[in-house]
Amino acid sequence: MLLNISKKQRSILIILVIGTFLGFLNQTLMNVALPNIMTEFHIGPSQGQWVTNGYMLVNGVMVPLTAFLIQRLTTRKLYLTAVGLFALGTLIAGFANSFAVLVTGRMVQAIGAGVFGPLMNVVVMNLYESDKRGQAMGMIGLALNFAPAIGPTLSGLIITQLSWRFLFLIVAPFIIADFILAFYLLKNIGNTKRLKFDFLGVVLSSIGLGSLLYGFSNAGATAWSDFTVWGFVVIGLIVTALFIWRQITNKTPLLNMAVLTYRQFVVAMLINVVLMIAMYGGALMLPLYIQNVRHYSALISGLILLPGALITALLSPLSGRLYDKYGPRYLTLTGILLTTVGTFSLSMVTLNTPIWLVVVSQLIRQLGLVIVLMPIQTEAFNALPLSLMPDGSAMFTTVRQLAASFGTAALVTVMTQVVVYAGKAHPTHTTLNQLQGIQVTFLFASVLMIIAAAMTTLLKQKTTI
Template identity: 65%
Template sequence: MATEIDEQSSTGPSRASRQILGILMLGTFIGFLNQTLMNTALPSIMADFHITAALGQWLTNGYMLVNGVMVPLTAFLIQRFTTRQLYLSDLTIFGVGTLIAGLAPNYPILITGRMIQAMGGGIFGPLMNVVIMNLFTVEHRGRAMGIIGLALNFAPTLGPTVSGWIVTYTNWRNLFFMVAPLILLDLIFAFFKLNNIGEQKFLKFDFLGVVLSSLGLGSLLVGFSNAGTGNWGAFDVWGYVLIGLLITAAFVYQQTHAKLRLVNFGVLKYRRFNVAVLINVVLMIALYGGAILLPLYMQVVMGRSAFESGLVLLPGSLITALLSPVSGALYDKYGARNLTLVGLIINAVGTIMLGLLNFHSSLLYIMLWQVIRQVGLVIVTMPIQTEAFSALPLHLIADGSAMFTTIRQLAASFGTAVLVTIMSLVSTNVAHGGAVTANHQLVGIQVTYFVATVLVLIAAGLTRLLKVDGHYHAPDDKFA
């Protein structure tokens, strides 16, 4: 284990630990920013390369797909390679993909650049989790994860606003050229300041596990992405989902019966890890699905521009940035149970008030309740993630991080598909077979926000399963 852990005092982490945290935060911020950076730029890219919206959506969906497929591999990669080897390699891969995409003369090369980006970006989050759990003592993990929450929570919501401004006033290629200097800067810092954390294990590569997990998770993510149209009866939705479930089941069987494993499913024997994962699943279904509703309301119902839609989201993003470190410190002091409950109730209030949107709602009203919603979100996300990892012994953190992240991405993708489907079905039914108008769309959005509220309240009820003090020291007992 790295010496930085030993250098920590009762007053806080060492300077070296804080430097490593800063390096990881910048890389994670860049990776998560790129998940949503393309959303607003899509119309400009479609016009330049003369492609359809269905094809253009893969700039975002494809990125998230490759990201998701990479996550199960992270448990092996993090243990097989040193921290420096893995992080420097991932930054380099991400940088190469960024340059390819920025200079792309046609759409296939642009997609290739995005896929290469995703291969590097998929490692940042899980690697960050493992390093923090190894680097910081129990008393300081919440604060460290809260700081990292700047990247996890702030970057995806900032992406559409930044993208809208750049595309409106410059060229979409600057979305990539803007990121390139940040990657180079982080690469330089990491080369000189990043130390190896944890112990390197010379594991054998589970080729069959990689194939099964990639095909299974990939099929599920594609199916859920296609379900965003609301047509679950189409083969490219239920077919991919069914194939994904069957292959994923085969992957789980293979992993629990083979000596050579890609992911250790033993993490699921820890009750408190399972509780935190369950709460996070319900929360992700509600929040990621709900996140798509506000831009739809702004642009489809109100007729506002994508840039204006991004500006409405900006105050909530800024609040997220300010409160992420605070939520981590509160976790260290009060634990996960009470903190998570308070955050979910706050989020539920913001969500239900957004469900009352109408044609006359002011921008101030929308901003206010979106900010309230984000306040609740930031109070919950990092504490519940810290709680999950703190329930595991250090030698299982890499596997736990891969498991937690994979399930979170599936839940987010599934949640988006389900809530968009609910919105579409309600809008269609209200139209009574006629053309769906903005008024019908508004009713669909309102009902879907209420459904999201119910899901958040279910997650709040599940917090009763968490331990009162929220802290978990030296988890030697699997069922503690």
């Protein structure tokens, strides 16, 4: 699938893709299983959400720290440690005899998973010349794009036939096998540096990013006027601002803010922010439409999403090759416009829209996203010198997670407000009111995509460092 790369490069890439795929897959498996977990441990939704929120918070807090870890530790030592922790957390969660142990297992998983993506980005940038990075990042797209898309379908199948514990026990052999492969085949890439550890920076980033992610995640189910939303968002903004000031003034920063002086990196990152807001928020709307408005099962909902997921898997490597050949601007614009068409089409769904039309609209949406997501990420990293790659990867991944979390909260808020407004006019039309909320939310996401399309004019056609 990848051309003109050595056997060593291919084996390293495969090992890293497996780990990253399993890490991203694990983020999405829990949503469908949450009702079963709550029933078994006799807990309510406020406690149950920590299965996903605990994972997300630890994962988000780990990412800025990876810039330091990648430069301080060898590739082999860091990856083996991360995979080992992920495997340990998977086994703890799979055999958990209490909810507290389950959440602990998820958090241990997240410590390892937080390293996978940033480390893989840095390794790829070091292994490949700039004209081959698109192909490699296209392979990474299999993990970044396919895993979240296939997660709900796979989870639905496992929960229907087995127990929620098998969501962990089925993953465990694969991550252990990846550890064994890495132990024998993974080589060190790049050189280590004896950096001073910025303990205060870690504390500030953990509190700041953790508060932001927690506040945004609460906004999906709680009003923004609640302290658990606005309070944590404000705390997060203040502490994150202190973290940024600390990094700018510190001689040995945890995260080098010099990456923000590279215009092409900043433009690509901002485009990605808008894409994440529209993509993650929009992705939440479709299952709500299928299950709550059309009253199909969670399994059917997952199957409806499956064709788009398969398109993502099949075309991710191709999108990378197209980037290497044509550059970012026109490829990104094409992908965003396709995503806009698919998203706008979903804003027109009704109570009687044929399901095949929903499948096609989502497929077009996914086709556009697979064309744009990895090329825009590759372009961001290509804009940086190799010395700043760990910091750039950590920065890009952190901002992407914040955008995804905020996007979900923002679009859920749009939907909720529309439903409330419609409910005042037609209090008995519950299903129709929810449909109207979903339609407006997809329309709002379409507007965001148009903004992202306009931002592509700021991209250079080719970047060389």
